[in-house]
Amino acid sequence: MVETHVLPAAPLVAAIDLGSNSFHMMVARIEHGEMRPVERLAEPVQLASGMRNGALCDDAIARGLECLARFRQALDTLKPGRVRIVGTNALRVARNGRHFRTVAEKVVGHPVEVISGREEARLVYLGVAHTLADDDARLVVDIGGGSTEFIIGERFEPRLMESLHMGCVSYGDRFFGDGKITDKAFEQAYLAAYREVLNIRTAYKRHGWSNVVGSSGTLRSLESVIRAQGWSEAGITGDNLKKLRKQLGKYRSVKELCALAGLSDRRRNVFASGLAISCAFFDALGIEHMSTSSGALREGLIYDLMGRHSHEDVRERSVTAMMQRYGVDEAAARQVEETARYLFVCARESWGLADEDQDLLVWAARLHEVGLAIAHSQFHKHGQYLVERSDLPGFSTTEQIEIGLLVRGHRQKFPQKEFAFKANGLRETLERLCILLRLAVMFKFVIPVDGSPSYHLQVAGRGVSLNVPGSWLQEHPLTQFALQSEQAYLARAGYTLEIARS
Known part of the structure; x- marks a missing residue:
């Protein structure tokens, strides 16, 4: 299960709905498991108004960014993980939606997600149901x-x-x-x-x-x-x-x-x-x-955020349901997950990885073989398609694309071109998570001694060093072959993999 991060007493959380008509912001205090609104703001941005040839017009973009600049003042004291900002239909369909999102993230200082129509429906229902x-x-x-x-x-x-x-x-x-x-x-x-x-x-x-x-x-x-x-x-x-x-x-x-x-x-x-x-x-x-x-999408976002911090993360149920739907070998997936968690701990500090990054890695580990339901040949590509195109309640479109990329990159050629489309910071993070997942998959046939891995990972920048006992490689010839192949794959992507015997 993905680790949850318990919020301290009475924290402030916020949700912003970048609607096609209005932008709504809600700041609330969580007390005794209940949401108490502190601030509600709404501006009639009309982001979808004046769309031409499937693109947001300059005036609408300007109105949206000006609104977010005003909203930012209420968010500056909130930590990452306590703010959710989502775009709906206008950002789903606009050809320049990605550009708006990139600029908006700089203006507001927090990630902007784009959610599918059905995820929007789920969150709306969640907001209404609580009223x-x-x-x-x-x-x-x-x-x-x-x-x-x-x-x-x-x-x-x-x-x-x-x-x-x-x-x-x-x-x-x-x-x-x-x-x-x-x-x-x-x-x-x-x-x-x-x-x-x-x-x-x-x-x-x-x-x-x-x-x-x-x-x-x-x-x-x-x-x-x-x-x-x-x-x-x-x-x-x-x-x-x-x-x-x-x-x-x-x-x-x-x-x-x-x-x-x-x-x-x-x-x-x-x-x-x-x-x-x-x-x-x-x-x-x-x-x-x-x-x-009075309940709506923004209230649903707050309640969903509360669930993520109280062991009721709907995304957990979505991943489990997908594993069952496509007949994923749960024991094998959990083994890869546990190895990925260990490698993440080894690399976390040096690579500056966050809790949210671990979540992506764990979900990708659980779903990395989902493409086998279609065919064994190129199953990593089939898996990417299934993850990106399935209805997965709780996930934003962006999250599904990122998990899909990790699933795609868990074997064979390192997908450097696919990662190149991401912004620099995110591209680097996804590449590093992909390396950890690839190594975790390679170790699936390695049985830990006394429940503890006999190898250790060290990372620094674009360098990866794997420390193993002296005779370890000879005792695990399949893994040795995979690691030697991985050295070549990572070298072409600008990374080095050193295998050191202790």
């Missing part, structure tokens, strides 16, 4: 700027999760980009959203739910307008959405929506698109009533 008391099956819907998440779950366990490519910002640009509100544009937006929801309708209706909860600012904005019209005390109904659609017909442009009671200025630009999406999924799924929740 509800009932145990019934529930459908949670979150309309974001570039995607809408649909999750069915019970208590804290999501059962079905999907992320559809329809959001209030992307649909606002697509159907109401000229600032005009017409019946034709609304109908086109409604039909486009309806067709998206049809892709999940059968599976979701078959599973069923008892109540429906909306978690996004878009849905809370609709509820606010409905309440201001005097149509309902709380919640959203299908009938009220129809009334609201009719009411929208009285306005000819987004600017005129300033006269609509209950609608805030920051929500005007995405109100028509958000209403069209809501009408579509209400009709497609046959929803009659929806309540709203």
Whole structure:
């Protein structure tokens, strides 16, 4: 099991959601296993607005970086491991998303992860579930700027999760980009959203739910307008959405929506698109009533972070499930893991490795043979594909890519070109973790004497030295051959491997 790192009493943690519509930051204090919000900030960055040819526009990038520069002040006192910053749909699809992320990390001073649509759905559900008391099956819907998440779950366990490519910002640009509100544009937006929801309708209706909860600012904005019209005390109904659609017909442009009671200025630009999406999924799924929740992605990030520090890391379950799904030899994988842990301890201080680096190494050790489920030939490449493309709850897209690279590099040629695409510091760390994993795999046929390894590793810069007893190599000819081959592989990557007899 990956080692967890217990937080001291009442620590501060923070989560930032780099949404396609708004950037949200939440700082919270953890007391007695509960989250107590200290600060909530939100800015309508509209990162996805104005995307051209699949790229974020310069104005949106500038707005995002300026926002993060302001957020940074609240993060400067927090240590690494207590802050999670995630990007969602806009950064998933943008061609220049990697560039934005690189610059954003320098501005905010912490790593920025990009999460998959289903991981976003899981975290949204986690945030909402902690605000509800009932145990019934529930459908949670979150309309974001570039995607809408649909999750069915019970208590804290999501059962079905999907992320559809329809959001209030992307649909606002697509159907109401000229600032005009017409019946034709609304109908086109409604039909486009309806067709998206049809892709999940059968599976979701078959599973069923008892109540429906909306978690996004878009849905809370609709509820606010409905309440201001005097149509309902709380919640959203299908009938009220129809009334609201009719009411929208009285306005000819987004600017005129300033006269609509209950609608805030920051929500005007995405109100028509958000209403069209809501009408579509209400009709497609046959929803009659929806309540709203204050819980959302940022709350889910905090609760997930709490779980990582309290022996409830969902990533552990994801890796174990993947090992079982693809028939990984658990005993062999655990042996490689234990060796990797030992080598990590040997190299940690000299190479400046962190706890998070050990986690990556351990997960890669457990999954290094997962590609055998496809074929023995090139199984390290098959393994990389499976790790990168599978739904692994708890992992960011970045983490899956990094683990996949380690799996790819655990045997045969050292994947220097693949690592070259990473930033300098990260590339060096991943190369070093890969060397440790390769050595751990080579020692899988070495049986420790009295449970303790008879070899020791020393590292310095790009030099690796393995100290073994005098007759050790002769007693382990297979490992000796592998180490001699490894010397050549590492030399081509700019590393030296020295084998010293003690």
